[in-house]
Amino acid sequence: MHRKKIKKTKILIPFLIFLVILSSVITFYLIKNTNDSSSRVYSHRGASGEEIEHTVAAYDLAILYGSKYIEQDLVTSRDNTLYVSHDLSAKRITGVDKLFVDMTDDEISDLRTEDNEKILSLQDVFNRYGNTVNYVIELKENSNQTKLFGDLVKKNNLEDNIVVQASDIKPLQDLSKSFPNMPKLLLVKNQSELEKAVTYDIVDIVSAEKSMMTKENVKLVHGHKKLLNIWTINSTSEIKKAINLGIDNYFTNFTAKALALENKYRK
Numbered sequence: 001m002h003r004k005k006i007k008k009t010k011i012l013i014p015f016l017i018f019l020v021i022l023s024s025v026i027t028f029y030l031i032k033n034t035n036d037s038s039s040r041v042y043s044h045r046g047a048s049g050e051e052i053e054h055t056v057a058a059y060d061l062a063i064l065y066g067s068k069y070i071e072q073d074l075v076t077s078r079d080n081t082l083y084v085s086h087d088l089s090a091k092r093i094t095g096v097d098k099l100f101v102d103m104t105d106d107e108i109s110d111l112r113t114e115d116n117e118k119i120l121s122l123q124d125v126f127n128r129y130g131n132t133v134n135y136v137i138e139l140k141e142n143s144n145q146t147k148l149f150g151d152l153v154k155k156n157n158l159e160d161n162i163v164v165q166a167s168d169i170k171p172l173q174d175l176s177k178s179f180p181n182m183p184k185l186l187l188v189k190n191q192s193e194l195e196k197a198v199t200y201d202i203v204d205i206v207s208a209e210k211s212m213m214t215k216e217n218v219k220l221v222h223g224h225k226k227l228l229n230i231w232t233i234n235s236t237s238e239i240k241k242a243i244n245l246g247i248d249n250y251f252t253n254f255t256a257k258a259l260a261l262e263n264k265y266r267k
Contacts, residue, residue, distance in 0.1 A: 037262035038068040042136050042251045044232050045071055045086060049253030052093070054084045055117040056128065063133055065256040069163070069249075071136040072125060074145055075100040077108055082122040082148050088140065094119070122149075126156045136185070136251075138165040146171045150178050165207065169200055176202045185229060188212075198224040205229050205248070210238065218245050240265060 046058025047065065059070050073086040077100055091097040094111040111119050125135070135158070139145040153159055165185035166172050172184040185205040188194045190212075197206045198221055206221050207229035221228040227248035233239055234253050242250050243265045252258045 036068075037259055037266060038066055040247075040249045040262050040266070041067060041255060041258045042069045042071055042229070042249055043067040043255045044251040044253050045073070047253070047255050049234060052113045052115055052117065053086065054093075054120060055113060055115070056120070057115065057117065059125070059129070062255045063129070066259050067133070067255045069134045069136050070129075071138070071251065072122060073138045073140050074122060074149065075140055076145060076148065077101065077103055077105050079105045080148060081105050081108075082145065082152060083108060084120045084122060084125060086140075090119070122152055123156075126152070126158060130156075131158060131161050134161050134163065136163045136165060138167075138187075139171050142166050142168045143171045143174065146174045150175060153179065153182075163205065165205075169197075169203070172200075172202055187231070191217075195220070198226060207231055207251075213238075213242060213245065213247065215245055218247065222246075236261065 043062035045053035046055065047061040048054075048058050051058035051061055054072065062070050072084045074082050075085045075088055077083060083100055085093065085100060087093065088101070089097065089099050090103070090111055093113055096111055100108065108119050113119075122137070137149070139149060149164070153162060159179050159182050163183045163185055164172065164175055164179070165187060167187040169186060172186060175182065176184065183204045184202055185207050186197045186200065186203045187207045188197050189209055194206060194208050194212060194217060197203055203226060205227045208217065208231070210230050210233050213230050213233075218228055229249050229251070230242055230247050231251040232253065233242060233250050236257065239250075239252065239258050239261045243262065
């Protein structure tokens with residue numbers, strides 16, 4: 001009997017040591033990735049300061065620079081397909097003065113940007129990059145897009161690679177039922193919206209317009225156990241200010257500049 005206990009103890013001790021080492025490795029990995037400079041920089045519409053926004057060229061360049069987070073804005077076609085465009089109209093990017101919601105998929109497939117790129121569907125983006133990158137996806141039409149978006153995320157098995165954003169709390173609340181672990185980002189335009197945003201339990205990231213980038217707001221958001229994101233900062237002085245204030249992450253059109261400044265100045 002005594003020998004059996006000794007034998008079990010000999011087996012148990014190495015196993016416990018293994019668990020301790022594994023736990024340490026996982027903790028180190030999580031801390032390392034949380035503090036990694038690429039986790040701070042959200043490539044706004046891709047590397048849109050250098051290439052036409054929301055194109056393969058813009059996304060490829062941002063990823064080449066080292067971005068781990070590329071942004072998509074979603075619009076819906078008449079055929080209920082999700083496409084990537086910041087504007088509800090195709091005019092600014094393609095010259096065609098029509099709303100995406102009024103166009104069929106065939107009509108949208110004929111559109112071209114100035115550099116002869118097509119308008120990407122969200123599925124096109126998923127097909128190209130898969131789980132090699134993280135997506136920061138805005139539902140421009142809020143609750144009208146939650147089902148289409150949710151179905152596509154499940155189809156591609158990309159829940160772990162997406163931060164979902166909206167300017168209204170309801171779509172984020174709806175998605176929290178199906179995707180409880182997907183980070184939820186709420187966009188706010190003024191101080192009163194920010195102060196309300198921090199009270200929502202399901203909101204993980206409060207994303208504020210850059211005029212609200214203050215020490216007081218960092219303290220407020222962090223005090224509610226949330227991350228503070230800022231949109232959209234491009235100049236060296238703005239990015240250095242974000243770093244000095246301890247802003248958790250931010251949207252920028254200039255991925256390479258932001259990553260270089262993060263690597264140099266973030267403590």
